[in-house]
Amino acid sequence: MKAAIYCRLSKEDEYKIGESESIQNQKSMLIQYAIEKGFDIYQIYSDEDYSGIDRNRPAFNSMIQAASEHKFDVVLAKTQSRFTRDMELVEKYLHGKFIEWGIRFIAVVDHVDTNDTANKKSRQINGLINEWYLEDLSTNVRSVLDHKRKEGLFIGSFARYGYCKDPNAKGKLIIDPEAAEVVRRIFSMALSGIGAHKIARILNDEKVPSPTAYKQQHGIHYHIAAKNPNADLWSSPTVYQMLHNQLYAGDMVQGRHKKVSYKSEKTIWLPQSQWIVVENTHEAIIDRGTFETVQMMLKERTRSGGKGTIHPLAKKVVCGCCGSYMEQTGRQPKADGTQRRYVRCRMHQRAPEVCGNKTCTDMNALENAVLERIRAYVADYFDPEKVTLPEQDDPIQQREHAKRDELKRLKSEVDRRRKAVQELYLDKVSGLIDTVQFSEMNQTFLEDVKNAETRINILEAELEQQQEETSVVQTQMQRVRELAQVSHLTRELAVLLVHRVVVGTKDPLTGEQKITIEWNF
Structure with a gap:
């Protein structure tokens, strides 16, 4: 047999x-x-x-x-x-x-x-x-x-592009300088209003290795599905996923999908609310402010223009007559070789009987008007020399000072109570008070200390949170100051500050056109 x-x-x-x-x-x-x-x-x-x-x-x-x-x-x-x-x-x-x-x-x-x-x-x-x-x-x-995921330890087989596994600490990630520089460049291009498709095209034109190709070139045994013959090239989905990945801001994000059963290799994607996210587990490649700004821009993403860039006011200019979006129309060359751009109401083009706003508005003039208004607001609200509100009249500052005073008082009170307990014990040892008196008074002192320490923990947490919020606001203010110095309106600046620009119809007699800017602040 x-x-x-x-x-x-x-x-x-x-x-x-x-x-x-x-x-x-x-x-x-x-x-x-x-x-x-x-x-x-x-x-x-x-x-x-x-x-x-x-x-x-x-x-x-x-x-x-x-x-x-x-x-x-x-x-x-x-x-x-x-x-x-x-x-x-x-x-x-x-x-x-x-x-x-x-x-x-x-x-x-x-x-x-x-x-x-x-x-x-x-x-x-x-x-x-x-x-x-x-x-x-x-x-x-x-x-x-x-x-391990909840502890912030990385458990994947391969580190994400831009990072590598720390050889000296299991479950930790360290920055890969070469790949991290490409990640920073991708975020920088996104901030300037370049769409994911054009970013991928730029990287491919410059022959920058894709994440898959980069792993293989550096000896990492990374295998891909045979059904993806273009894995060596950058693609817009790859770029888009990277721009969304919180890992680059220093947070560990895992548990985004799971197997349907131990008997099956099939996996399902979980809703974001079920992901395991642990903040500040490794060094960030992208600072928090830049990452959050890019997320805002991605939420308001729109189709890029013919050159692959997203117009600064794309999907932010609306018709004051019907509320529809206004879209860019044909361009006319100017004497100096530049092009004049116009926007007009989308609804009027499709149904003139619904919206009578047939005005074509100069887009360059619109951008300049928004930029000047931004500069004026920055000068008025973010210039320390123009802030006239006294510190003692600021309710937020008053509350902060009150909390710090209370915190100082409570800590002093806790120290006094602890010393009183020690003295009480000495009185008991010396026979000045009996055991019953000591027990009752000691219990009272301990309860007072416990209540004070609970309040101290609450105050310290509130002050720490307030300090973090103040730091974020200060960072945003500084970012706005920097952005307001640019020579032209950028997509990043528009997304940060502008909710929408409402364009009215032109007065047939005076030729005046009402422009209303609605802000995000």
Whole structure:
């Protein structure tokens, strides 16, 4: 009789203690068994790093194919679980196809033998136990991985583009200087109003390696699906995902998808509310303010123009007559070679009977008007020399001072109470007060200290939060000051400050046109 030997080893075996499950151990045992039973060995099949629930094991499937072609008579495995941990496959092959094909299955250690009809129930119980084991193992492993995620430890096989794994600290990321410079450039281009498609085109034109190509060039064994022949090129989805990735701001973002079952490789994407996000786990490539500004710009994203840039006021200019968006029309060349751009009401073009605003508005003049108004607001509200409100009249400052005064008083009170407790104890030792008096007074002092410390914790947390908010506001004010010095209106500045620009119709007599700017502040 000819026998096929099947061996399997997977990572799940790392959890076994005191049991040698190596491929070599399995082969030696099964070869010796085959010799003792007088079987001729047809072929040895072995799968390494494959779970017993995996139905796509290459050697396993090759063996099944050979079995269906009647190329051997017996299948030998160390245990039934080496063959499979899937109860469905136990029934399909051990109690179905193998009988149909005239194949005998023997698991040496388990004493499983399909020629022995009396132990069929035992095989079925083994199958159930093996599957339960794998289900419990899957749950335990998932719990361990989720705990690591919540601790802010990186558990992925490959670090995201721009980072690499810290060789000196497991689960930590450090910046990859070469790739990080490309990430900074991508965010910089996005801030200037360049769309994801054009960013990808620029990087491809300059032959900047894509994240996949970069990994492969640096010796990282990173494999991609064969269905993506353009993985070596930058694409707009790749750029768009990078611009959205909070990892670049220094936060660890994991658990964005999960397997539907331990028996399936299929994964599903989870809603953002279920992601595991731990802030400030590693050095940021992109500062927080820049990252948040880019997110605002992405929320208001619109189609880029013919040159791949997004117009500064795109989807922000609306008709004062009907409220529809105004869109850019044809351009007319000026004497100096530049082009004059116009916007007009989209609704009027489609349904003149609904909106009578047929005015074409000079886009350059509109941009200049918005920029001048921004500069005027910056000069009025962010110039310290023009701030006339006295500090003592500022309600926010008053509340902050009151909290700091209360905090100082409470800390002093806690110190006094602790000293009083010490003195009280000395009085007890000296016999000035008895044990009952000491206990009652001590309890009162301790309760006072506990209440004071609770209030101290609340005040410190509120002051810390207020300080963080003040720091954010100051950073934004400084950013606005810097942006307001630019020579022309940028998409970043428009997204930060402008809600919309309402353009009215022109007065037929005076030619005047009312422009109203609605701000985000």
